[in-house]
Amino acid sequence: MMFTQKLKEEVEPIIESIYNDPFIQGMVRGDLSKEAVIHYLKADHLYLNEFAKIYSLLIPKLDDKEGIKFLLEQIDFVMNGEVTAHYTLADYAQVDYKTIIKDGEWYPTSDHYIKHMYFNAYRYSDAAFTICAMAPCPYVYQQVALKMKERHNFNGNPFKDWVDFYAKEMKPLMEHLDGWVDEFAEQASETERAILTKNFKESCIHEKRFFNMAYTQETWESVVE
Numbered sequence: 001m002m003f004t005q006k007l008k009e010e011v012e013p014i015i016e017s018i019y020n021d022p023f024i025q026g027m028v029r030g031d032l033s034k035e036a037v038i039h040y041l042k043a044d045h046l047y048l049n050e051f052a053k054i055y056s057l058l059i060p061k062l063d064d065k066e067g068i069k070f071l072l073e074q075i076d077f078v079m080n081g082e083v084t085a086h087y088t089l090a091d092y093a094q095v096d097y098k099t100i101i102k103d104g105e106w107y108p109t110s111d112h113y114i115k116h117m118y119f120n121a122y123r124y125s126d127a128a129f130t131i132c133a134m135a136p137c138p139y140v141y142q143q144v145a146l147k148m149k150e151r152h153n154f155n156g157n158p159f160k161d162w163v164d165f166y167a168k169e170m171k172p173l174m175e176h177l178d179g180w181v182d183e184f185a186e187q188a189s190e191t192e193r194a195i196l197t198k199n200f201k202e203s204c205i206h207e208k209r210f211f212n213m214a215y216t217q218e219t220w221e222s223v224v225e
Ligand SMILES: Cc1ncc(C[n+]2csc(CCO)c2C)c(N)n1
Pocket: 044, 047, 048, 051, 074, 077, 078, 082, 136, 137, 138, 141, 170, 173, 207, 210
């Protein structure tokens, strides 16, 4: 079995638990609080900007032209394409998107997550370590969206476009990321493979925490209240 296939099987219970968490269930019912959606957007806008910069840190780690072109496309997708999904959420919250993101904030959970990626980008020369920390972003969203679509009818649901976006757009991206990780994993040591696994699993847990952060409207102050 390919290395990334095994990783995906291992994180399935985490993804199922994200599906059952209140943020996603609120989307399924179409009654998620507007405050949770706004909190998510304030954090995610900043998160996506940094995510794009982390792709740029991988460029010097790659040699193949195709790979570099792919990273450049992903930077564009994260900066421009994914905003479509954000607009769906802002429409639901009935607040102008530009107004929401103007005072975006780093909350403890989103802050921790992005630093997990920066750490790997600066700590290891091979891109595979960072890619394993980044891959759960598209993977978790794709899997959660597919579960939502399989189990519910979204006709008339205000989050339909969000679900359709992530169920559809992630496949080519996952194939690319998996290819890099599998190639590296084949010649990696046991210790290196253990780090790749840990990075992937931790990011799946970061994804779970990110939705819960928005649902509970986490702030630095709320953690000590
Ligand atoms: C916390 C958080 N995690 C994942 C995504 C989804 N996402 C982020 S970047 C990207 C594409 C990668 O090239 C995808 C699918 C998000 N918006 N926010």
